[in-house]
Amino acid sequence: AQKITQTQPGMFVQEKEAVTLDCTYDTSDQSYGLFWYKQPSSGEMIFLIYQGSYDEQNATEGRYSLNFQKARKSANLVISASQLGDSAMYFCAMREDDMRFGAGTRLTVKP
Amino acid sequence: EAQVTQNPRYLITVTGKKLTVTCSQNMNHEYMSWYRQDPGLGLRQIYYSMNVEVTDKGDVPEGYKVSRKEKRNFPLILESPSPNQTSLYFCASSWRVGRELFFGEGSRLTVL
Numbered sequence: 049a050q051k052i053t054q055t056q057p058g059m060f061v062q063e064k065e066a067v068t069l070d071c072t073y074d075t076s077d078q079s080y081g082l083f084w085y086k087q088p089s090s091g092e093m094i095f096l097i098y099q100g101s102y103d104e105q106n107a108t109e110g111r112y113s114l115n116f117q118k119a120r121k122s123a124n125l126v127i128s129a130s131q132l133g134d135s136a137m138y139f140c141a142m143r144e145d146d147m148r149f150g151a152g153t154r155l156t157v158k159p
Numbered sequence: 160e161a162q163v164t165q166n167p168r169y170l171i172t173v174t175g176k177k178l179t180v181t182c183s184q185n186m187n188h189e190y191m192s193w194y195r196q197d198p199g200l201g202l203r204q205i206y207y208s209m210n211v212e213v214t215d216k217g218d219v220p221e222g223y224k225v226s227r228k229e230k231r232n233f234p235l236i237l238e239s240p241s242p243n244q245t246s247l248y249f250c251a252s253s254w255r256v257g258r259e260l261f262f263g264e265g266s267r268l269t270v271l
Binding site for chain 2: 083095145
């Protein structure tokens, strides 16, 4: 069975600094997708970034980048130039046929 | 507008009173899924469906039923709710093989 591990229940970062949220996964499949979602206090789930297992380059979407290390089975999210609005829960997820999520990391951006 | 719609958004009920949370998507997605979110546990999958009339158990299916009679709808049924089913529930959909899930806004259920 798939397993997604996020080891940081909570993280703090100073506004305008970069922060890395950790995610490791476990799978025996060769084909899978890795995702990050943001959940602000309002509760909705917002898709941030996707990385396919066969993609050789790390995915980037604006201030978000995914540091994909396939051999280590890690898919860390890097947020550059943090903003106050980045304060939220962040979930890592992996998809083979269905999608499974990690327990999440609560990020707080300090002014 | 492409969306996943869940109803009700908020519900307080009592133990044993059957309830249904509806989910509908207008994107012609084949894949639909239900998750529950509890503090410290992330999102755990309850049931998912790869297509019409095809459903499978996720990680926490006990106490829940689903059906997929039409492509757009995937209701979640709690036949006899119990307090441990108090949670935030999300419905999601996507293309069958692929990329991100599109989520509904969530349904917060309290069972007394």
